[in-house]
Amino acid sequence: MPTVDDVTNEQENPFTTGRSVRHILAGAALSVPVGIVLISLLVLWLAAVLSLLSAPTGGAMLVATYVTAAITLPAAVLWFALEFARTHRERFRRSFSIDIPTPRLTWKGAGRHLTYHLIALVVGVPAVFLVLVPSAARRYAKADLEVARRLLTPGPYERLTQRVASLAQSRADVIAATDAERRRIERDLHDGIQPRLMALAMNLGMAREALAEPSPARDAIVAAHEEAITTLIELRQFVRGLHPAVLDDRGLDAALSGIAARAPIPVELAVRVEPRCPPSVEAIAYFVVSEALTNIAKHASAGRADVAVLRQDGRLHITVSDDGCGGAAMTPGGGLTGLARRTASVDGTMTLTSPTGGPTILMVELPCA
Amino acid sequence: MRVILADDSVLIRPGIVKVLTDGGFEVVAAVEDAEQLLRAVEEHKPDCVVVDVRMPPTHTDEGIRAALTIRRLYPQTAVMVLSQYVEERYANDLISEGSGSIGYLLKDRIARVRDFLDAMRVVVSGGSAFDPEVVAQFRVRRNTDPQDRLSAREHDVAALMAEGRSNNAIAEALRISPSAVEKFLSNIFTKLDIPSTNGTNRRVQAVLKYLRR
Numbered sequence: 001m002p003t004v005d006d007v008t009n010e011q012e013n014p015f016t017t018g019r020s021v022r023h024i025l026a027g028a029a030l031s032v033p034v035g036i037v038l039i040s041l042l043v044l045w046l047a048a049v050l051s052l053l054s055a056p057t058g059g060a061m062l063v064a065t066y067v068t069a070a071i072t073l074p075a076a077v078l079w080f081a082l083e084f085a086r087t088h089r090e091r092f093r094r095s096f097s098i099d100i101p102t103p104r105l106t107w108k109g110a111g112r113h114l115t116y117h118l119i120a121l122v123v124g125v126p127a128v129f130l131v132l133v134p135s136a137a138r139r140y141a142k143a144d145l146e147v148a149r150r151l152l153t154p155g156p157y158e159r160l161t162q163r164v165a166s167l168a169q170s171r172a173d174v175i176a177a178t179d180a181e182r183r184r185i186e187r188d189l190h191d192g193i194q195p196r197l198m199a200l201a202m203n204l205g206m207a208r209e210a211l212a213e214p215s216p217a218r219d220a221i222v223a224a225h226e227e228a229i230t231t232l233i234e235l236r237q238f239v240r241g242l243h244p245a246v247l248d249d250r251g252l253d254a255a256l257s258g259i260a261a262r263a264p265i266p267v268e269l270a271v272r273v274e275p276r277c278p279p280s281v282e283a284i285a286y287f288v289v290s291e292a293l294t295n296i297a298k299h300a301s302a303g304r305a306d307v308a309v310l311r312q313d314g315r316l317h318i319t320v321s322d323d324g325c326g327g328a329a330m331t332p333g334g335g336l337t338g339l340a341r342r343t344a345s346v347d348g349t350m351t352l353t354s355p356t357g358g359p360t361i362l363m364v365e366l367p368c369a
Numbered sequence: 370m371r372v373i374l375a376d377d378s379v380l381i382r383p384g385i386v387k388v389l390t391d392g393g394f395e396v397v398a399a400v401e402d403a404e405q406l407l408r409a410v411e412e413h414k415p416d417c418v419v420v421d422v423r424m425p426p427t428h429t430d431e432g433i434r435a436a437l438t439i440r441r442l443y444p445q446t447a448v449m450v451l452s453q454y455v456e457e458r459y460a461n462d463l464i465s466e467g468s469g470s471i472g473y474l475l476k477d478r479i480a481r482v483r484d485f486l487d488a489m490r491v492v493v494s495g496g497s498a499f500d501p502e503v504v505a506q507f508r509v510r511r512n513t514d515p516q517d518r519l520s521a522r523e524h525d526v527a528a529l530m531a532e533g534r535s536n537n538a539i540a541e542a543l544r545i546s547p548s549a550v551e552k553f554l555s556n557i558f559t560k561l562d563i564p565s566t567n568g569t570n571r572r573v574q575a576v577l578k579y580l581r582r
Binding site for chain 1: 378380381384385387388391423428429430453454456457458459475476477479480481482483502505506508509510
């Protein structure tokens with residue numbers, strides 16, 4: 001009686017006897033001609049090289065032929081080895097629906113391909129006798145797959161390179177998705193809750209104007225009106241912090257005026273960003289300045305702050321400094337740690353100098369090629 | 370006074386219409402995008418338009434661009450721009466035309482019904498009414514400007530004037546006497562080179578010059 005596990009295993013396990021047998025026979029049928037051709041090419045090449053080395057007799061034509069052969073035959077061997085490695089990959093795909101990734105063209109890779117063809121010839125062809133013993137055939141097919149996975153696939157360096165590239169891509173995608181999500185939330189609030197709340201505040205405002213005489217009802221309406229207005233202001237500040245629409249529309253310089261103006265201390269702003277950076281970099285730069293100014297307002301007891309944003313040599317340099325008490329540090333879960341994380345997410349760097357007694361200087365560099 | 374309103378939000382449009390109507394304005398049309406607004410302005414030739422910044426199709430600065438077109442085509446029409454957020458850059462566009470009758474306020478301000486209607490009247494009568502938030506943004510830019518010659522107190526007075534406040538209101542807000550306000554104003558006019566023989570409203574000229582970079 002098969003258990004559930006067995007059933008799933010059987011569905012997942014592609015190494016059935018029938019497939020294994022077909023795989024082995026196809027492998028042998030492919031390996032014999034490929035092996036013969038490859039060996040002939042190699043022998044021809046050796047012969048050409050040896051003749052050249054042992055000072056060839058005969059005319060200049062013959063020497064020219066040897067030289068041409070010595071040069072072109074390795075290329076032919078390589079082409080042949082790579083081309084028929086594709087056929088082998090196709091064989092694995094058809095037999096077991098397993099994809100064997102193709103490496104880039106390198107000398108090492110070519111050597112490993114040749115090794116596979118050699119094994120396929122020397123071991124794979126005699127292995128046709130294993131089809132008589134189903135369990136051995138299945139085991140051999142699995143072993144063949146292992147060998148192919150070692151020899152026909154990209155090497156560790158190439159695999160890491162590919163992995164790094166795909167991680168960089170997926171990280172960029174995640175950042176872009178986060179930005180898009182912030183924009184969507186901003187848009188939703190702008191179109192939904194904000195106008196609703198505004199309509200409420202307007203109605204309360206009209207009611208307040210209509211009730212001129214002091215009364216408990218008027219007091220209640222006045223209180224509700226003030227409350228609605230305060231909520232509107234808080235919501236507006238929250239929503240603008242999410243993702244200011246003017247950032248997309250007019251860029252960093254325009255968007256930074258808003259946060260500089262809202263800071264409780266005087267802020268000097270110098271922005272030179274031409275041409276504009278990619279949207280994800282603009283968004284991070286905006287949050288760096290926003291968070292830095294929030295931090296200064298909360299902790300620095302500063303009298304003033306300076307913000308400089310400059311695009312130079314494919315990098316965006318952001319400097320936020322204040323004349324406050326210093327002693328700023330990155331604490332787990334703190335605002336500065338969040339900034340460092342967002343900066344790192346685009347391969348940017350962040351340095352913080354904040355001796356006790358000040359001044360505090362935060363420098364962030366973002367690549368924006 | 371005849372007004373046209375352009376705002377794409379069905380949640381707010383009726384509210385603004387009601388506020389304006391109760392305040393003695395006649396709303397001759399309420400439309401939902403810039404294209405309809407321009408057509409309605411052509412048809413009704415209103416005294417004033419009230420326009421939202423973010424409208425279809427791109428929801429960015431349609432209202433600003435419509436306002437600038439109206440300024441150019443119908444200079445007699447006052448323009449009140451409303452927005453969920455005010456941006457110095459948009460305000461800069463609005464004053465680039467260099468004439469009065471212009472307002473730029475946060476939408477929240479409508480909830481303070483009386484203040485909003487006062488601002489509307491200032492704008493319709495040729496003055497200007499800029500939101501305190503946007504004036505603060507201009508001040509950030511001014512702080513960085515080495516050419517700036519106004520004292521801190523003169524900045525305060527100029528900022529309140531830009532918000533559309535009367536001399537009395539400025540005096541009240543800064544807790545100074547109306548004659549002190551007069552003195553600050555004349556200093557501002559001198560420092561900003563506003564000629565006293567100028568026929569047009571000196572306050573408007575001063576505000577535009579103060580805000581323009």
